[in-house]
Amino acid sequence: MIDQTGNRAVPPLTPCEEAAWQALGRAVVVIPRVLDSDLIESDGLTMTEYTVLMNLSEAPDGSLRMSGLANYVSITVSGLTRVVGRLSSHGLVERARAPTDGRGQLAVLTPAGLTRLERAWPSHLASVRRRVLNHLGGIDLAAFADAISRVADADRGPPVRPGRRPFSSGR
Numbered sequence: 001m002i003d004q005t006g007n008r009a010v011p012p013l014t015p016c017e018e019a020a021w022q023a024l025g026r027a028v029v030v031i032p033r034v035l036d037s038d039l040i041e042s043d044g045l046t047m048t049e050y051t052v053l054m055n056l057s058e059a060p061d062g063s064l065r066m067s068g069l070a071n072y073v074s075i076t077v078s079g080l081t082r083v084v085g086r087l088s089s090h091g092l093v094e095r096a097r098a099p100t101d102g103r104g105q106l107a108v109l110t111p112a113g114l115t116r117l118e119r120a121w122p123s124h125l126a127s128v129r130r131r132v133l134n135h136l137g138g139i140d141l142a143a144f145a146d147a148i149s150r151v152a153d154a155d156r157g158p159p160v161r162p163g164r165r166p167f168s169s170g171r
Contacts, residue, residue: 024151066107
């Protein structure tokens with residue numbers, strides 16, 4: 001089907017597709033907010049700080065390049081620099097030069113950071129169960145995880161830099 005401008009017309013969403021799209025859109029806004037609020041209240045960590053600590057805890061030697069960590073956390077490198085700075089000021093993370101090239105920066109989890117993560121984990125897990133997983137009863141979680149993983153493909157790269165305007169006319 002071709003529209004009046006010669007472009008291929010995209011069929012409208014079905015009512016079921018529209019409901020799924022709107023529910024997903026709301027969930028991607030609400031879930032991070034409520035999990036962040038729960039973590040701040042229970043453990044004094046933001047969701048981003050927790051995610052940084054978690055990713056470092058799962059990395060070999062407890063360290064990751066800042067650019068790679070930014071991708072895992074889905075924030076810009078400059079945003080990650082601020083988060084790592086806050087965590088560093090509390091002794092939870094250290095910064096180090098990458099041994100392979102000397103130019104790259106690593107974020108390194110400290111023993112205190114691992115302890116803080118381990119202390120926050122039970123309340124975060126309870127929040128994830130209460131806010132998300134308890135609402136997914138009766139569905140095929142493996143199929144759900146697979147579908148969401150395809151939507152949020154980790155290979156898409158780092159987040160878009162601030163200031164980039166994808167619809168600008170170039171002026």
